[in-house]
Amino acid sequence: MDDRIYDLADLFKVFSDSTRIRILYVLMDGEKNVSDISEAVDMNQSAVSHQLKTLKTSHLVKVRRDGKAMLYSLADDHVEAILKIGMEHISEED
Amino acid sequence: MDDRIYDLADLFKVFSDSTRIRILYVLMDGEKNVSDISEAVDMNQSAVSHQLKTLKTSHLVKVRRDGKAMLYSLADDHVEAILKIGMEHISEED
DNA sequence: TGAACATATGAACAGTTGAACATATGAGAA
């Protein structure tokens, strides 16, 4: 059980950065390559690539290659579900 | 929208520490005072108090006084919901 | 009052993290 607590903390750590959340929201719109994501979140390619790696490691996004480009998309429904409940929570605060 | 992204990141930041998650799990069992929580998570009173403050600020726990003691409990259903989905996610990873 | 208990707060220190920069890898075209 203790291991799972650490894993859970690590998972939420990934959600705890606004850049990564913005990337996830961008991907809700569908599969996108790195340049498009960079442009959408207005950050340089390197920063976005680093964050995408973090997101991929924690299985929040998946990738496939398309020629020179890498196409990223949300990994599963948990991503949107977690973001949704989080949004609900902060919306209901006094 | 941008403000809400930051608020959302801040919310998940609270979930991103194993000590705080352990405290939340302890509180799933019901209302508890600080000493009992300290004992349950095996951390000193000061550390737990600091974390409880963080949890309270983000509206994840609520408090009431009972004589000398302060009784903490989960603030609402979002807490368990978020932890549950998070657990589901890490359980389904390959 | 004052002592004892329960909790909160402030400061300091070590460990962690995201962004920027430079560079490397990999794929397609010529």
Add this chain to the structure above:
DNA sequence: TTCTCATATGTTCAACTGTTCATATGTTCA
């Protein structure tokens, strides 16, 4: 091959975070 485009990786550094220790606040009871 070599050039270019697209993406990934390594390093550095300032900013942030959790814990510990010491101390303060607040409550009850004698």
